Structures are given as structure tokens and as C-alpha cells.
Amino acid sequence: MPVQLMPNGRWKVDIEPVKGRRFRKSFKTKSEAQRFELACRANVASDSSWSPKPKDKRRLLELIQVWFDMHGASLSDGKRRHAILITAANQLGNPVALSVSGSRVASLRASWLQSGVSGKTANNRLSYLKAVYNQLHRLDEIDYTCPFDKVPSLKLQERPLSYLTKPQIVELLAALDARSTSPHPAMMARLCLATGCRWGEAQAVGPDQVRGGQVTFHNTKGKRVRVIPISKLLESELLKHWRHHGPFTNCLMTFCRVLESTSIKLPAGQASHVLRHSFASHFVIAGGNILVLQKILGHASLAMTMRYAHLAPDHLQDALAFNPFDTLSTLP
Known part of the structure; x- marks a missing residue:
């Protein structure tokens, strides 16, 4: 019976109108208990929020497609990410998205590393998978968070940034x-x-974006327009180039082959x-302001630009001035 008289004289309600949603409460009188029972049954019948939602049985590939349709297609690299995610889902065996465990994802990442995938690439793939769940949760498409959110990214050794010296720049341009x-190229x-600018940003520049000693980049990775001054000579050479050769084309592979032919x-x-x-690098070496460099490069965070700070002429020079060894009055 859903309404029962207890030994202590109170009336107890214990009902489960739908599987997975149980209501229990005690009252002084039988009529109060009966009213509570009727109210619970009516609310479950009329208000979906009172009823438990059915378990989401969609598989990972289906969820990835929903993510792409609702969000990924608007990203500048959405198609590339979509392809990476599909491959990862197939490697996982296309499980029910809700059931993907951290150990399963960690095992897949280990197989990537064993096959020669770099740690950075593995971290990127993991972040893409997590982003599918996180974005769909924000959009209320799923009612659960990423089931393997506790899997941490790999800690990677920071690599020094490579840059071309002026003689190398001369050599490369001559080779091109x-x-x-x-x-x-x-x-x-x-x-x-x-x-x-990035190579892809340069490739998209046309004559209408170069005028008045400035070049405007509006197809940027950060989705922000950047206007960068250029010399009159470069502006003239660019316009002359387009008149004779037409718009830039996808010639990255040509650039790479020529680069490999140099020293x-x-x-x-x-x-x-x-x-x-x-x-x-040369901007900072010459004494350029790091905040100005952030604006030129279009970095959303100053932390990205600070990677070049060590090249500044006065970077951490206080270490030389105030260390206890070099300031000794007598050295052995």
C-alpha cells in the first residue's frame, strides 16, 4: 500500500509513480498523506522535470556529429577537428558516449604515443574529445559532463622557440x-x-587589404581583425606582385621544399x-615592447607573447646584478 499507518501513529507515503523516481514522507493524518500521494502522481504526469530522463544511449560518433552541426562547423579548423574526432571515436570502438571511461581514453592515448604521435598532438586530441562533451553540455544537448574529465593532459617539456638569424633570412629569401x-612563396x-602573420593569414591577403602603408588581416585564428603597418616599399612590391601573378595560392609545400634545400x-x-x-624574436631583440608585440601577433593572452621575453636585452639582468656570487668583494 502506498499509504500506511506506522507504529508511531504517523501515516507514511512510499510511492514510485515512474521507475527511478521515488517519494517518501510521513504525515500526522491520513488525509494529508493521501493528498501528498495524489500531488506527486499528478506532478509526475504533467511536469517532465519531475520524471527521470531516459538514459542517453547515443554513441560517440553521433554525439560528434551533433557537436559539429551545432558548433564545430563555425570554427576555422572545424573540419579538421571533425576528422580527428571521427578517427578517435573509431579507435575507441564507437562506444555509448556516456560510458567512455577515463581508463579507456588513457589507453587510447598511450597507443597514440607508442605509434609515434607527439605528446602535444596527443594532448590536442584529448582536448578535442573533452570539448565535444563540454560544449554540448553548455548547449543543454546532454545533461552530463565529460565522463573522462579527470584524465589530465601530459606534462610536456617546454621547447625553445627557433627563429631565423638575419643571414638565414637572406639565404631563405634568395633560395625562394x-x-x-x-x-x-x-x-x-x-x-x-x-x-x-601566420602563413594562412598571408595566403588570404589580397590587394583590397593593403592600402595606406597598412595590411589588414581579417581571417585570423583568433577571429579578430589586425591592422599592421608595412613599409611603402613592401606595399608597392605586393601590389606589383598581384598585378603580374594574381592572388596568392596554397603553396606551403613549395615553401617547405625550398626550405629543406637550404642549410x-x-x-x-x-x-x-x-x-x-x-x-x-627580432622585434624583442631590438627592444620592442612586449605589449605591442601581443597586439601585433593577435595573442589573446599575454602569456603566449611572454615566450619571447627572454630575448629582450635587459631580460632578467637583475640576476647578474644581485646574485650573491658575483657581488662578493673577493673571489677565490
Whole structure:
């Protein structure tokens, strides 16, 4: 019976109108208990928030597609992420999304590392998987958080940033002018070195974005418009280049082949991005303001720009002035 008289004289209600939602409470009188029972049954019938939601049985691939349709398609690298996520889901066996455990994801990450995937790439893939759950939870598409959110990213050894010296810049530009099968890489490299832009940002620049001694980047990674001053000579060369050769094309592979033919040796994974690092490094070496550099590069956080701070002429010079060894009056 849902309403029962207890030995202590109180009336107890114990009902489960729908599986998974149970109500229990005691009252002084039978009529109060009966009214509570009726109210619970009526609320469960009329208000969905009173009823337990059915378990989400969608598999990971389906959830990834929902994420892409609702959010991923709007990202500048959405298609690339989508492809990476599909591969990861298949490697996991396309489980029910709610049931993906931390140990399962950690095992997959271990297999990536064993197959030669870098730690940074493994961390990126893990963050993409977590972002699917987190974004869909924010959008109220799922009512649970990422089930493997406690899996930490790998701690990676910070690598020093590589940049080209001025003689190396001269060598690279000369090689691009002489050996490139396309006229575009040499001019795009000059634009990257003069403005600190990314290779993809340079590729998207057209004549309408260069005027008045400035170049406007509006297809940026951070979705923010950047306007960077350039010399009159570079502006003239850019406009002349487009008149003779047309708009820039996708010529990254050509750039990489020419770079490999030079004496310049870069760490694995670095190619065109060394141009951006070179701009930032020489800017700081020459005494440029780190806050100005942040604006030029378009970094959302100053922490990203601070990677170049050690190149400043006075960086941490207090260590030399105030350390206890060099300030001894008598050295052995």
C-alpha cells in the first residue's frame, strides 16, 4: 500500500509513480498523506522535470556529429577537428558516449604515443574529445559532463622557440627567389617576416587589404581583425606582385621544399611558422615592447607573447646584478 499507518501513529507515503523516481514522507493524518500521494502522481504526469530522463544511449560518433552541426562547423579548423574526432571515436570502438571511461581514453592515448604521435598532438586530441562533451553540455544537448574529465593532459617539456638569424633570412629569401616553382612563396614569406602573420593569414591577403602603408588581416585564428603597418616599399612590391601573378595560392609545400634545400635546420614540426617566430624574436631583440608585440601577433593572452621575453636585452639582468656570487668583494 502506498499509504500506511506506522507504529508511531504517523501515516507514511512510499510511492514510485515512474521507475527511478521515488517519494517518501510521513504525515500526522491520513488525509494529508493521501493528498501528498495524489500531488506527486499528478506532478509526475504533467511536469517532465519531475520524471527521470531516459538514459542517453547515443554513441560517440553521433554525439560528434551533433557537436559539429551545432558548433564545430563555425570554427576555422572545424573540419579538421571533425576528422580527428571521427578517427578517435573509431579507435575507441564507437562506444555509448556516456560510458567512455577515463581508463579507456588513457589507453587510447598511450597507443597514440607508442605509434609515434607527439605528446602535444596527443594532448590536442584529448582536448578535442573533452570539448565535444563540454560544449554540448553548455548547449543543454546532454545533461552530463565529460565522463573522462579527470584524465589530465601530459606534462610536456617546454621547447625553445627557433627563429631565423638575419643571414638565414637572406639565404631563405634568395633560395625562394631562385628555386621556387611558384612566384608566391617568396612574397608571402616577406609578408610574414614583415608583419608576424601566420602563413594562412598571408595566403588570404589580397590587394583590397593593403592600402595606406597598412595590411589588414581579417581571417585570423583568433577571429579578430589586425591592422599592421608595412613599409611603402613592401606595399608597392605586393601590389606589383598581384598585378603580374594574381592572388596568392596554397603553396606551403613549395615553401617547405625550398626550405629543406637550404642549410637551415629546424626542429621537427616547424616550417612556415618559423617566419612568425623570427618576426617576434627580432622585434624583442631590438627592444620592442612586449605589449605591442601581443597586439601585433593577435595573442589573446599575454602569456603566449611572454615566450619571447627572454630575448629582450635587459631580460632578467637583475640576476647578474644581485646574485650573491658575483657581488662578493673577493673571489677565490
